[in-house]
Amino acid sequence: xxxxRPIEMRDxxxxxxxxxxxxxxxxxxxxxxxxxxxxxxxxxxDTGRRGGGIYVFVLEDLAAERCVGTSMILAKxxxxxxxxxxxxxxxxxxxxxxxxxxxxxxxxxLRSTEDGPTEIGGLILDxxxxxNPEKCGKALSVVRFAYMSMHPERFEREVIAEMLSPFEASxxxxxxxxxxxxxxxxxxxEADHLxxxxxxxxxxxxxxxxxxxxxxxxxxxxxxxxxxxxxxxxVRILEKVGFHYLNQVDPFDGGPYYGAARDAISSVAERRExxxxxxxxxxPDDLEGGSLALVSxxxxxxxRATVLALDDDGAPRVPKESREALGVAxxxxxxxxxxx
Numbered sequence: 001x002x003x004x005r006p007i008e009m010r011d012x013x014x015x016x017x018x019x020x021x022x023x024x025x026x027x028x029x030x031x032x033x034x035x036x037x038x039x040x041x042x043x044x045x046d047t048g049r050r051g052g053g054i055y056v057f058v059l060e061d062l063a064a065e066r067c068v069g070t071s072m073i074l075a076k077x078x079x080x081x082x083x084x085x086x087x088x089x090x091x092x093x094x095x096x097x098x099x100x101x102x103x104x105x106x107x108x109x110l111r112s113t114e115d116g117p118t119e120i121g122g123l124i125l126d127x128x129x130x131x132n133p134e135k136c137g138k139a140l141s142v143v144r145f146a147y148m149s150m151h152p153e154r155f156e157r158e159v160i161a162e163m164l165s166p167f168e169a170s171x172x173x174x175x176x177x178x179x180x181x182x183x184x185x186x187x188x189x190e191a192d193h194l195x196x197x198x199x200x201x202x203x204x205x206x207x208x209x210x211x212x213x214x215x216x217x218x219x220x221x222x223x224x225x226x227x228x229x230x231x232x233x234x235v236r237i238l239e240k241v242g243f244h245y246l247n248q249v250d251p252f253d254g255g256p257y258y259g260a261a262r263d264a265i266s267s268v269a270e271r272r273e274x275x276x277x278x279x280x281x282x283x284p285d286d287l288e289g290g291s292l293a294l295v296s297x298x299x300x301x302x303x304r305a306t307v308l309a310l311d312d313d314g315a316p317r318v319p320k321e322s323r324e325a326l327g328v329a330x331x332x333x334x335x336x337x338x339x340x
Contacts, residue, residue, distance in 0.1 A: 014067035078116020117158035145267035163227035175254035240340035299327030
Protein backbone atom coordinates (compact mmCIF):
# COMPACT_ATOMS: atom_id res chain seq x y z
CA UNK A 1 0.00 0.00 0.00
CA UNK A 2 1.16 3.53 -0.83
CA UNK A 3 0.59 6.48 1.50
CA UNK A 4 1.36 10.18 1.12
CA ARG A 5 2.45 12.03 4.25
CA PRO A 6 4.70 14.85 5.46
CA ILE A 7 8.39 14.00 5.40
CA GLU A 8 10.08 12.93 8.63
CA MET A 9 13.73 12.96 9.68
CA ARG A 10 13.90 9.17 9.26
CA ASP A 11 13.31 9.71 5.53
CA UNK A 12 16.61 11.56 4.96
CA UNK A 13 18.43 8.66 3.31
CA UNK A 14 15.54 8.01 0.92
CA UNK A 15 15.27 11.73 0.12
CA UNK A 16 18.98 11.92 -0.74
CA UNK A 17 18.49 9.07 -3.22
CA UNK A 18 15.43 10.72 -4.78
CA UNK A 19 17.07 14.15 -4.94
CA UNK A 20 19.96 12.64 -6.89
CA UNK A 21 17.56 12.20 -9.82
CA UNK A 22 16.82 15.94 -10.02
CA UNK A 23 19.58 17.84 -8.16
CA UNK A 24 17.70 21.13 -8.51
CA UNK A 25 17.78 24.39 -6.57
CA UNK A 26 14.78 23.34 -4.48
CA UNK A 27 15.99 19.79 -3.99
CA UNK A 28 19.77 19.50 -4.43
CA UNK A 29 21.53 16.21 -3.84
CA UNK A 30 23.16 17.57 -0.67
CA UNK A 31 22.53 15.64 2.60
CA UNK A 32 23.22 18.67 4.83
CA UNK A 33 20.85 20.88 2.83
CA UNK A 34 18.18 18.19 2.75
CA UNK A 35 18.43 17.61 6.50
CA UNK A 36 17.75 21.33 7.04
CA UNK A 37 14.90 21.17 4.54
CA UNK A 38 13.28 18.31 6.46
CA UNK A 39 13.59 20.32 9.67
CA UNK A 40 11.98 23.35 7.97
CA UNK A 41 9.17 21.15 6.66
CA UNK A 42 8.49 19.64 10.08
CA UNK A 43 8.29 23.14 11.56
CA UNK A 44 5.99 24.34 8.77
CA UNK A 45 3.50 21.50 9.18
CA ASP A 46 3.57 22.04 12.94
CA THR A 47 3.17 25.82 13.09
CA GLY A 48 1.51 26.64 9.74
CA ARG A 49 2.77 30.20 9.73
CA ARG A 50 1.60 32.38 6.85
CA GLY A 51 4.11 34.08 4.57
CA GLY A 52 6.69 31.35 4.72
CA GLY A 53 7.27 27.69 5.22
CA ILE A 54 8.20 24.68 3.15
CA TYR A 55 5.96 21.63 3.00
CA VAL A 56 7.63 18.43 1.78
CA PHE A 57 5.51 15.35 1.08
CA VAL A 58 6.72 11.81 0.52
CA LEU A 59 5.07 8.78 -1.05
CA GLU A 60 5.82 5.78 1.15
CA ASP A 61 5.56 2.16 0.07
CA LEU A 62 4.50 0.63 3.38
CA ALA A 63 5.40 -2.91 2.32
CA ALA A 64 8.88 -1.92 1.15
CA GLU A 65 9.32 0.48 4.09
CA ARG A 66 10.81 3.22 1.95
CA CYS A 67 9.91 6.50 0.30
CA VAL A 68 9.55 6.21 -3.46
CA GLY A 69 8.51 9.77 -4.36
CA THR A 70 8.39 13.33 -3.12
CA SER A 71 6.87 16.73 -3.90
CA MET A 72 6.78 20.05 -2.12
CA ILE A 73 5.14 23.43 -1.59
CA LEU A 74 7.14 26.61 -1.02
CA ALA A 75 4.49 28.68 0.72
CA LYS A 76 5.94 31.98 -0.50
CA UNK A 77 8.60 32.31 -3.21
CA UNK A 78 9.93 35.83 -2.79
CA UNK A 79 10.26 37.40 0.65
CA UNK A 80 12.21 40.41 2.01
CA UNK A 81 15.90 39.65 1.70
CA UNK A 82 15.31 36.71 -0.67
CA UNK A 83 13.49 37.92 -3.81
CA UNK A 84 11.86 35.76 -6.45
CA UNK A 85 13.58 36.37 -9.81
CA UNK A 86 12.33 35.55 -13.27
CA UNK A 87 12.78 36.55 -16.89
CA UNK A 88 9.72 38.25 -18.39
CA UNK A 89 9.32 37.36 -22.07
CA UNK A 90 8.01 39.97 -24.47
CA UNK A 91 8.15 40.48 -28.22
CA UNK A 92 9.10 43.45 -30.35
CA UNK A 93 8.11 43.90 -34.00
CA UNK A 94 10.60 45.60 -36.32
CA UNK A 95 9.88 46.40 -39.98
CA UNK A 96 11.88 47.98 -42.77
CA UNK A 97 9.82 49.18 -45.73
CA UNK A 98 12.98 49.90 -47.69
CA UNK A 99 14.22 46.31 -47.36
CA UNK A 100 10.78 44.73 -47.24
CA UNK A 101 11.70 42.78 -44.12
CA UNK A 102 9.88 42.22 -40.85
CA UNK A 103 11.28 40.67 -37.70
CA UNK A 104 9.78 39.59 -34.38
CA UNK A 105 12.30 39.65 -31.57
CA UNK A 106 11.89 37.96 -28.18
CA UNK A 107 13.24 39.96 -25.27
CA UNK A 108 14.21 38.74 -21.80
CA UNK A 109 13.96 41.20 -18.93
CA LEU A 110 14.94 40.36 -15.36
CA ARG A 111 12.13 40.94 -12.88
CA SER A 112 11.93 40.39 -9.14
CA THR A 113 9.59 40.69 -6.18
CA GLU A 114 9.85 40.31 -2.41
CA ASP A 115 6.10 39.60 -2.20
CA GLY A 116 5.91 36.50 -4.31
CA PRO A 117 3.47 33.65 -4.97
CA THR A 118 3.29 30.14 -3.61
CA GLU A 119 5.43 27.73 -5.63
CA ILE A 120 5.03 24.00 -6.10
CA GLY A 121 7.95 21.86 -7.20
CA GLY A 122 10.39 19.11 -6.33
CA LEU A 123 8.24 16.32 -7.76
CA ILE A 124 10.31 13.16 -8.11
CA LEU A 125 9.09 9.58 -8.51
CA ASP A 126 11.12 6.37 -8.50
CA UNK A 127 10.94 5.15 -12.14
CA UNK A 128 9.74 1.72 -10.99
CA UNK A 129 6.48 3.31 -9.78
CA UNK A 130 5.63 5.38 -12.85
CA UNK A 131 3.05 2.92 -14.23
CA ASN A 132 1.60 1.95 -10.88
CA PRO A 133 -2.23 1.63 -10.84
CA GLU A 134 -2.34 4.07 -7.92
CA LYS A 135 -1.26 6.86 -10.33
CA CYS A 136 1.72 7.86 -8.22
CA GLY A 137 2.77 10.87 -10.31
CA LYS A 138 -0.70 12.38 -10.23
CA ALA A 139 -1.00 11.66 -6.51
CA LEU A 140 2.30 13.43 -5.76
CA SER A 141 1.12 16.44 -7.75
CA VAL A 142 -2.44 16.61 -6.41
CA VAL A 143 -1.54 16.03 -2.75
CA ARG A 144 -0.17 19.59 -2.68
CA PHE A 145 -3.49 21.04 -3.81
CA ALA A 146 -5.41 18.81 -1.41
CA TYR A 147 -3.35 20.22 1.44
CA MET A 148 -3.79 23.79 0.18
CA SER A 149 -7.55 23.29 0.08
CA MET A 150 -7.49 22.20 3.72
CA HIS A 151 -5.31 25.14 4.83
CA PRO A 152 -5.76 28.01 2.34
CA GLU A 153 -4.71 30.58 4.95
CA ARG A 154 -1.14 29.25 4.80
CA PHE A 155 -0.66 29.96 1.11
CA GLU A 156 -0.76 32.83 -1.38
CA ARG A 157 -3.62 33.46 -3.79
CA GLU A 158 -1.37 32.81 -6.80
CA VAL A 159 0.47 29.52 -7.35
CA ILE A 160 3.32 28.93 -9.79
CA ALA A 161 5.34 25.95 -10.95
CA GLU A 162 8.70 25.96 -12.71
CA MET A 163 9.49 23.26 -15.25
CA LEU A 164 13.06 22.26 -16.01
CA SER A 165 14.21 23.07 -19.53
CA PRO A 166 16.12 20.64 -21.76
CA PHE A 167 19.68 19.87 -20.69
CA GLU A 168 22.62 18.55 -22.65
CA ALA A 169 23.86 15.01 -22.06
CA SER A 170 26.81 16.51 -20.18
CA UNK A 171 24.43 18.23 -17.74
CA UNK A 172 25.02 21.68 -19.20
CA UNK A 173 22.20 24.07 -20.01
CA UNK A 174 22.29 25.93 -23.31
CA UNK A 175 20.75 29.19 -22.07
CA UNK A 176 23.06 29.36 -19.08
CA UNK A 177 26.15 28.76 -21.22
CA UNK A 178 25.03 31.42 -23.71
CA UNK A 179 23.97 33.97 -21.11
CA UNK A 180 24.31 33.45 -17.35
CA UNK A 181 27.83 32.04 -17.43
CA UNK A 182 29.12 35.19 -19.16
CA UNK A 183 27.76 37.46 -16.41
CA UNK A 184 28.62 35.35 -13.36
CA UNK A 185 31.75 33.36 -14.25
CA UNK A 186 30.07 30.21 -12.84
CA UNK A 187 28.85 27.02 -14.40
CA UNK A 188 25.17 26.10 -14.12
CA UNK A 189 25.44 23.75 -11.13
CA GLU A 190 27.55 26.21 -9.13
CA ALA A 191 25.08 29.04 -9.74
CA ASP A 192 22.01 26.87 -9.12
CA HIS A 193 23.32 25.56 -5.81
CA LEU A 194 24.47 29.01 -4.70
CA UNK A 195 21.02 30.46 -5.39
CA UNK A 196 19.51 27.97 -2.94
CA UNK A 197 21.39 29.81 -0.17
CA UNK A 198 21.79 33.35 -1.50
CA UNK A 199 20.27 34.99 -4.58
CA UNK A 200 21.85 38.44 -4.30
CA UNK A 201 24.38 37.73 -7.04
CA UNK A 202 21.53 37.62 -9.58
CA UNK A 203 20.63 41.28 -9.06
CA UNK A 204 24.30 42.24 -8.68
CA UNK A 205 25.57 40.63 -11.89
CA UNK A 206 22.71 40.09 -14.34
CA UNK A 207 22.02 42.91 -16.84
CA UNK A 208 19.24 45.30 -15.85
CA UNK A 209 18.23 46.12 -19.44
CA UNK A 210 16.28 43.76 -21.71
CA UNK A 211 18.32 41.19 -23.62
CA UNK A 212 17.37 40.19 -27.18
CA UNK A 213 17.16 36.41 -27.52
CA UNK A 214 17.88 36.98 -31.23
CA UNK A 215 21.55 37.31 -30.26
CA UNK A 216 21.66 33.70 -29.07
CA UNK A 217 22.29 30.72 -31.37
CA UNK A 218 19.09 29.22 -32.79
CA UNK A 219 19.45 26.08 -30.64
CA UNK A 220 19.47 28.23 -27.53
CA UNK A 221 16.45 30.25 -28.66
CA UNK A 222 14.46 27.06 -29.25
CA UNK A 223 14.93 25.88 -25.64
CA UNK A 224 13.69 29.08 -23.96
CA UNK A 225 10.30 28.41 -22.38
CA UNK A 226 10.39 24.70 -23.27
CA UNK A 227 10.01 21.96 -20.66
CA UNK A 228 12.26 18.93 -20.95
CA UNK A 229 10.88 15.49 -21.75
CA UNK A 230 10.77 14.32 -18.13
CA UNK A 231 8.64 17.37 -17.19
CA UNK A 232 6.04 16.93 -19.93
CA UNK A 233 3.83 14.62 -17.85
CA UNK A 234 3.88 17.13 -14.97
CA VAL A 235 2.90 19.92 -17.38
CA ARG A 236 -0.07 17.93 -18.65
CA ILE A 237 -1.32 17.32 -15.11
CA LEU A 238 -1.00 21.01 -14.22
CA GLU A 239 -2.79 22.10 -17.39
CA LYS A 240 -5.66 19.72 -16.60
CA VAL A 241 -6.22 21.36 -13.21
CA GLY A 242 -6.07 24.92 -14.57
CA PHE A 243 -2.45 26.06 -14.87
CA HIS A 244 -1.28 28.04 -17.92
CA TYR A 245 2.04 29.30 -19.27
CA LEU A 246 2.89 32.73 -17.83
CA ASN A 247 5.38 33.99 -20.46
CA GLN A 248 7.97 33.82 -17.70
CA VAL A 249 11.06 31.63 -17.55
CA ASP A 250 13.68 30.75 -15.00
CA PRO A 251 16.75 33.05 -15.31
CA PHE A 252 19.10 30.08 -14.96
CA ASP A 253 17.88 27.43 -17.39
CA GLY A 254 15.03 29.13 -19.29
CA GLY A 255 12.47 26.62 -18.03
CA PRO A 256 8.85 27.83 -18.29
CA TYR A 257 6.73 29.02 -15.38
CA TYR A 258 3.11 27.92 -15.21
CA GLY A 259 0.60 29.53 -12.88
CA ALA A 260 -2.98 29.65 -11.66
CA ALA A 261 -5.12 31.37 -9.05
CA ARG A 262 -5.11 29.06 -6.03
CA ASP A 263 -8.88 28.89 -5.62
CA ALA A 264 -9.43 28.34 -9.36
CA ILE A 265 -7.28 25.20 -9.44
CA SER A 266 -9.79 22.38 -9.95
CA SER A 267 -8.05 20.17 -7.37
CA VAL A 268 -8.65 22.95 -4.83
CA ALA A 269 -12.11 24.07 -5.96
CA GLU A 270 -13.56 20.57 -6.38
CA ARG A 271 -12.44 19.05 -3.08
CA ARG A 272 -15.24 17.55 -1.00
CA GLU A 273 -15.55 16.59 2.63
CA UNK A 274 -17.55 13.59 3.75
CA UNK A 275 -18.10 11.55 6.87
CA UNK A 276 -16.63 8.08 6.72
CA UNK A 277 -19.42 5.46 6.89
CA UNK A 278 -19.37 2.63 9.36
CA UNK A 279 -19.40 -0.13 6.74
CA UNK A 280 -16.15 -1.19 5.08
CA UNK A 281 -16.06 -2.68 1.58
CA UNK A 282 -15.15 -6.36 1.65
CA UNK A 283 -13.55 -6.26 -1.78
CA PRO A 284 -12.33 -2.77 -2.70
CA ASP A 285 -12.62 -1.90 -6.37
CA ASP A 286 -9.67 -2.57 -8.62
CA LEU A 287 -7.88 0.72 -9.30
CA GLU A 288 -7.40 -0.12 -12.95
CA GLY A 289 -9.80 1.68 -15.29
CA GLY A 290 -12.15 3.28 -12.77
CA SER A 291 -12.46 6.81 -11.39
CA LEU A 292 -9.86 7.56 -8.74
CA ALA A 293 -9.51 10.17 -6.02
CA LEU A 294 -7.01 11.19 -3.42
CA VAL A 295 -8.55 10.67 0.01
CA SER A 296 -6.84 12.61 2.80
CA UNK A 297 -7.33 13.24 6.48
CA UNK A 298 -5.61 14.79 9.48
CA UNK A 299 -5.72 12.31 12.32
CA UNK A 300 -3.59 11.67 15.41
CA UNK A 301 -0.55 10.95 13.21
CA UNK A 302 -1.01 14.13 11.17
CA UNK A 303 -1.81 14.53 7.48
CA ARG A 304 -2.16 11.31 5.49
CA ALA A 305 -3.50 10.60 1.98
CA THR A 306 -3.93 7.65 -0.35
CA VAL A 307 -5.45 6.90 -3.75
CA LEU A 308 -8.78 5.04 -3.73
CA ALA A 309 -11.42 4.04 -6.25
CA LEU A 310 -14.78 5.82 -6.36
CA ASP A 311 -18.10 4.00 -6.46
CA ASP A 312 -20.92 4.79 -8.88
CA ASP A 313 -22.11 7.63 -6.62
CA GLY A 314 -18.67 9.25 -6.55
CA ALA A 315 -17.90 8.19 -2.98
CA PRO A 316 -14.55 6.56 -2.16
CA ARG A 317 -14.43 2.93 -1.14
CA VAL A 318 -12.25 2.98 2.00
CA PRO A 319 -11.28 -0.49 3.22
CA LYS A 320 -9.90 -1.29 6.68
CA GLU A 321 -6.26 -1.15 5.54
CA SER A 322 -6.72 2.35 4.12
CA ARG A 323 -8.56 3.56 7.23
CA GLU A 324 -5.70 2.39 9.40
CA ALA A 325 -3.12 4.07 7.14
CA LEU A 326 -5.10 7.34 7.17
CA GLY A 327 -5.67 7.13 10.91
CA VAL A 328 -9.46 7.45 10.61
CA ALA A 329 -12.50 5.51 11.75
CA UNK A 330 -16.24 5.55 11.10
CA UNK A 331 -17.67 9.02 11.71
CA UNK A 332 -14.42 10.87 10.97
CA UNK A 333 -14.27 13.43 8.19
CA UNK A 334 -12.08 12.89 5.13
CA UNK A 335 -11.29 15.08 2.14
CA UNK A 336 -11.85 13.74 -1.38
CA UNK A 337 -9.88 15.26 -4.26
CA UNK A 338 -10.52 13.77 -7.74
CA UNK A 339 -7.43 12.84 -9.73
CA UNK A 340 -7.26 14.62 -13.11
